[in-house]
Amino acid sequence: MSVDITAKSNHEPHADWAEQLSQLTGRVETLEKQIDEDKLVLGVMSGSFDATMAAFIIALGAVASDMEVDMFFTFWATAALRDPKKRVSKGILDKMFGWMLPSSSRKLPLSKMQMFGIGPPMIRGVMKSRNVASLEKLMQDAGELGVRIHVCTMSMDVMGLKAEEFIDYPNIDYVGVGSFIGMADRARQCFFL
Amino acid sequence: MSVDITAKSNHEPHADWAEQLSQLTGRVETLEKQIDEDKLVLGVMSGSFDATMAAFIIALGAVASDMEVDMFFTFWATAALRDPKKRVSKGILDKMFGWMLPSSSRKLPLSKMQMFGIGPPMIRGVMKSRNVASLEKLMQDAGELGVRIHVCTMSMDVMGLKAEEFIDYPNIDYVGVGSFIGMADRARQCFFL
Amino acid sequence: MSVDITAKSNHEPHADWAEQLSQLTGRVETLEKQIDEDKLVLGVMSGSFDATMAAFIIALGAVASDMEVDMFFTFWATAALRDPKKRVSKGILDKMFGWMLPSSSRKLPLSKMQMFGIGPPMIRGVMKSRNVASLEKLMQDAGELGVRIHVCTMSMDVMGLKAEEFIDYPNIDYVGVGSFIGMADRARQCFFL
Numbered sequence: 001m002s003v004d005i006t007a008k009s010n011h012e013p014h015a016d017w018a019e020q021l022s023q024l025t026g027r028v029e030t031l032e033k034q035i036d037e038d039k040l041v042l043g044v045m046s047g048s049f050d051a052t053m054a055a056f057i058i059a060l061g062a063v064a065s066d067m068e069v070d071m072f073f074t075f076w077a078t079a080a081l082r083d084p085k086k087r088v089s090k091g092i093l094d095k096m097f098g099w100m101l102p103s104s105s106r107k108l109p110l111s112k113m114q115m116f117g118i119g120p121p122m123i124r125g126v127m128k129s130r131n132v133a134s135l136e137k138l139m140q141d142a143g144e145l146g147v148r149i150h151v152c153t154m155s156m157d158v159m160g161l162k163a164e165e166f167i168d169y170p171n172i173d174y175v176g177v178g179s180f181i182g183m184a185d186r187a188r189q190c191f192f193l
Numbered sequence: 194m195s196v197d198i199t200a201k202s203n204h205e206p207h208a209d210w211a212e213q214l215s216q217l218t219g220r221v222e223t224l225e226k227q228i229d230e231d232k233l234v235l236g237v238m239s240g241s242f243d244a245t246m247a248a249f250i251i252a253l254g255a256v257a258s259d260m261e262v263d264m265f266f267t268f269w270a271t272a273a274l275r276d277p278k279k280r281v282s283k284g285i286l287d288k289m290f291g292w293m294l295p296s297s298s299r300k301l302p303l304s305k306m307q308m309f310g311i312g313p314p315m316i317r318g319v320m321k322s323r324n325v326a327s328l329e330k331l332m333q334d335a336g337e338l339g340v341r342i343h344v345c346t347m348s349m350d351v352m353g354l355k356a357e358e359f360i361d362y363p364n365i366d367y368v369g370v371g372s373f374i375g376m377a378d379r380a381r382q383c384f385f386l
Numbered sequence: 387m388s389v390d391i392t393a394k395s396n397h398e399p400h401a402d403w404a405e406q407l408s409q410l411t412g413r414v415e416t417l418e419k420q421i422d423e424d425k426l427v428l429g430v431m432s433g434s435f436d437a438t439m440a441a442f443i444i445a446l447g448a449v450a451s452d453m454e455v456d457m458f459f460t461f462w463a464t465a466a467l468r469d470p471k472k473r474v475s476k477g478i479l480d481k482m483f484g485w486m487l488p489s490s491s492r493k494l495p496l497s498k499m500q501m502f503g504i505g506p507p508m509i510r511g512v513m514k515s516r517n518v519a520s521l522e523k524l525m526q527d528a529g530e531l532g533v534r535i536h537v538c539t540m541s542m543d544v545m546g547l548k549a550e551e552f553i554d555y556p557n558i559d560y561v562g563v564g565s566f567i568g569m570a571d572r573a574r575q576c577f578f579l
Contacts, residue, residue: 017210017403017404017407018210020407020411021210021213021214021217021407024217024407024410024411024414025213025217027414027418028217028220028221028224028414031224031414031417031418031421032220032224034421034422035224035227035228035421036227036229036422040374040377043577045436045437045440045579046497047498050238050268050269051238054238054267054268057347057370058370058373058374060370061369061370061371061373061374062374064371064374065371065374065375065378067374067378074440075436075440076436076497076498093512093515097512100499111239111269112240112269113293123351126286126290126351127351129286130350130351132347132350132351154443154518157516157518158509158512158513158516158518176447177443177444177446177447178447178450178451180444180447181426181444181447181448181450181451181453182451184426184574184575185451185453185574185575186574187575188377188378188379189377189378189380189382189383189575190575190577191236191383191384191385191577191578192384192385192577192578192579193238193385210403211403214403214406214407214410217410218406218410221410221413221414221417224417225413225417228417228420228421229420229422233567233570243431243461243462244431247431247460247461250540250563251563251566251567253563254562254563254564254566254567255567257564257567258564258567258568258571260567260571304432304462305433305462306486316544319479319483319544320544322479323543323544325540325543325544381570381571381572382570382571382573382575382576384429384576384577384578385577385578386431386578
């Protein structure tokens with residue numbers, strides 16, 4: 001049992017291999033903790049029909065690529081989650097806000113070509129004729145495929161929206177901005193729509 | 194040929210260095226596959242003059258920093274790629290959509306200060322007087338410098354836009370949302386404008 | 387002092403451990419240089435009250451999670467940094483632009499429900515009644531907590547805004563798009579609002 005250990009001698013400054021290997025292992029562990037997770041985070045904010053539609057199309061595309069998806073609904077977008085059949089009692093200010101906000105995903109305005117209200121049904125009609133799934137179908141699919149929806153509690157507070165008036169969705173919770181930062185931190189990408 | 198192998202003996206639990214080194218190499222290979230590529234992905238969606246301008250300025254800035262750039266044109270932004278000199282025959286619904294959408298990058302509206310149409314030429318005039326390159330020049334530069342443009346086929350379908358009516362651009366193709374997810378996956382950053 | 391070196395012999399193809407270890411260390415160093423820094427970059431562009439508010443809420447949330455935050459103010463958002471008490475002499479074109487742009491963060495419009503100007507004070511009133519800090523308080527906190535603001539010089543140039551008319555902010559500077567690319571490059575996330 002003979003072995004040429006010349007190589008080691010030639011690298012005398014790096015002689016303590018065990019120590020080196022242990023240090024390097026530590027550095028690799030640190031990197032492994034810092035590397036992005038296979039996760040997409042979508043900030044949904046504008047609340048327009050087109051941006052919300054885009055958010056769910058991207059979310060479902062990411063799920064199809066085996067990514068996890070977290071959606072953070074904030075500001076105007078929170079109204080897209082309202083269920084018009086659910087009614088909750090509110091103070092006068094919250095009621096007023098409630099009247100001004102869309103009562104459900106079916107009432108979202110377009111960011112362009114709103115055309116006094118005929119734009120959205122027109123676009124929906126065209127999408128249907130081109131076999132694009134409706135926003136409501138995309139939302140249902142997202143729920144079934146494990147896309148998580150997190151609603152910004154500060155936005156709910158400001159707009160007087162209650163958890164009880166939101167749609168039935170399998171993975172929905174109500175979080176602060178700190179949770180959003182935590183989600184985004186290790187995500188592969190995070191963008192706002 | 195003598196060597197002090199005391200160090201190794203002292204690290205007896207880690208004695209099988211070859212095995213350890215091989216495992217660690219595997220972990221480093223995994224990390225190397227997961228690390229972001231030197232690539233920027235820009236989702237271009239709003240279709241306003243200002244957002245489209247910003248997208249190309251950022252794209253060219255990234256190219257100047259030796260990053261690869263992929264632009265994904267979706268929803269309203271697809272109209273910015275129309276060439277008004279190219280005409281294609283369409284059904285009545287697609288024709289109507291075509292009339293309502295900007296006929297080229299030169300007709301994009303501002304997201305603010307549209308002022309019944311005088312905003313965009315005013316901003317363009319100011320930009321010119323301040324030696325900012327025009328949007329059309331930026332688009333041409335982007336093409337020459339290898340920025341890739343990917344147009345969302347679903348948006349084309351909905352808005353009745355055909356590949357034949359888009360500008361001549363060296364690196365343009367027509368893709369679904371899955372391709373966009375694939376692009377964004379390993380990009381250093383991906384944001385929507 | 388005896389040691390079993392059979393293991394090494396069994397891995398003869400990988401015998402040159404020192405060389406392997408040195409190469410692997412090099413690969414780990416490369417990864418460490420490529421890994422994202424604990425930093426968030428926010429592109430602030432739309433200049434609406436809601437988007438600017440969201441940007442500072444997210445910035446402060448990130449600071450609370452021990453992340454560094456760089457905000458890049460560009461296009462319409464630059465006007466949010468104006469201090470109405472500071473006046474600078476300008477040419478006629480820049481003056482006109484100055485009149486059309488909001489004179490301070492207190493004058494930012496809402497992206498929706500502007501309602502001829504009553505929307506913003508209404509939202510501010512509701513936010514105050516729900517104990518949400520004002521935009522101006524958030525901006526002050528951001529300054530004190532080390533959030534850096536970088537203003538896009540090209541936007542300043544186009545809109546005729548001067549550094550002398552901006553608010554007193556501890557960490558503010560004036561940069562080109564190249565600096566923004568550099569910031570975003572290694573950030574954990576970068577998104578536009």
